[in-house]
Amino acid sequence: MNAVIELLKQHRSIRKFRPDAIEQETLNTLIEAGQCAATSSFIQACTVIQVDNPTLRTELAECAGNQAYVASAPRFLVFCADMRRHQLACEMHGAEMQSGYTEQFLTASLDCALFAQNVAVAAESMGLGLVYIGGLRNQIERVSDLLQLPELVYPVFGLCLGFPDQDPETKPRLPLNVVLKQDRYDDTQDHDAIKAYDEQVLEYYRTRTGGTKEMTWSGQISEMLVKEARPHMLPYLQSRGFLKQ
Ligand SMILES: Cc1cc2nc3c(=O)[nH]c(=O)nc-3n(C[C@H](O)[C@H](O)[C@H](O)COP(=O)(O)O)c2cc1C
Structure with a gap:
């Protein structure tokens, strides 16, 4: 163990923030830490939009299914997968970019995730708390219009940032043998391991909610994955020039 691993193991999402501001200089440092993440083929395909305008924040909170902390968190960032400046780079060399490849969608999205997680860890190292906001994709067209993408x-996704005004427990993760396999994919132990893990998650929710939420991990997943998952995403992404081939 070392200080970095200790920090990573203490992660928990924060959804209630103190009003204390995060200075622009601090935010810039976090973004620079994000930029240091590895990036597929050096494409650097992540653009962050810092949203300060309160009206815009309120609208984005609505887009995310009325998640109030999107409007109220001291800082709100939107991480965008961005293949636009690559078009410019090609133009600078008289080349015509071939866009729309699934591979480009994947690498740009991965770049964003790695960038954001660097920002998240850097923020937590400074005592800040955060929560990712995938809810923005509920109304992704409207979000894109609001941000003029x-x-x-x-x-x-978005990211709320601020000094924590709550201290939730860390959420237990799947047992190591479910996520770490040796030499080949062997899931014969997974059923029993997940059953044991379900007990742990049940206990976590009981403690955290004073007994009002009774939920296992597999139960939660089985409720979620029988519903459709934002089916508007494919036509949306295609309309924006992604996932065409
Ligand atoms: C890409 C992504 C999107 C997420 N979107 C939301 C969201 O819209 N609202 C929210 O409250 N939490 C959101 N979360 C937080 C997850 O619910 C949370 O990370 C997960 O339940 C594990 O809890 P922990 O972060 O406290 O360990 C998101 C997390 C990720 C990685």
Whole structure:
């Protein structure tokens, strides 16, 4: 163990923030830490939009299914997968970019996730708390219009940042043998391991909610994955120039 691993193991999402401001200089440092993440083929395909305008924040909170902390958190960032400046780079060399490949969608989205997680860890190292906001994709067209996103740019998720005004427990993760396999994919132990893990999650929710939420991990997943998952995403992404081939 070392200080970095200790910090990573203490992660928990924060959804209630103190009003204390995060200075622009601090935010810039976090973004620079994000930029240091590895990036597929050096494409650097992540653009962050810092949203300060309160009206815009309220509208984005609505887009995310009325998640109030999107409007109230001291800072709100939108991480966008961005293949637009690559078009410019090609133009600078008289080349015509071939866009729309699934591979490009994947690498740009991965770049965003790695960038954001660097920002998240850097923020936590400074005592800040955060929660990712995938809910923005509920109304992704409206989010794109509000932020005036051009073709080849899409908002992957948001991130609320601020000093924590709550201290929730860390949420237990799956047992190591479920996520770490040796030499081949062997899931013969997974059923029993997940059953044991379900007990742990049940206990976590009982403690955290004073007994009002009784939920296992597999129960939660089985409720979620029988519903459709934002089916508007494919036509949306295609309309923005992604996932065409
Ligand atoms: C890409 C992504 C999107 C998420 N979207 C939301 C969201 O819209 N609202 C929210 O309250 N939490 C959101 N979360 C937080 C997860 O619910 C949370 O990370 C997960 O339940 C594990 O809890 P923990 O972060 O406290 O360990 C998101 C997390 C990720 C990685």
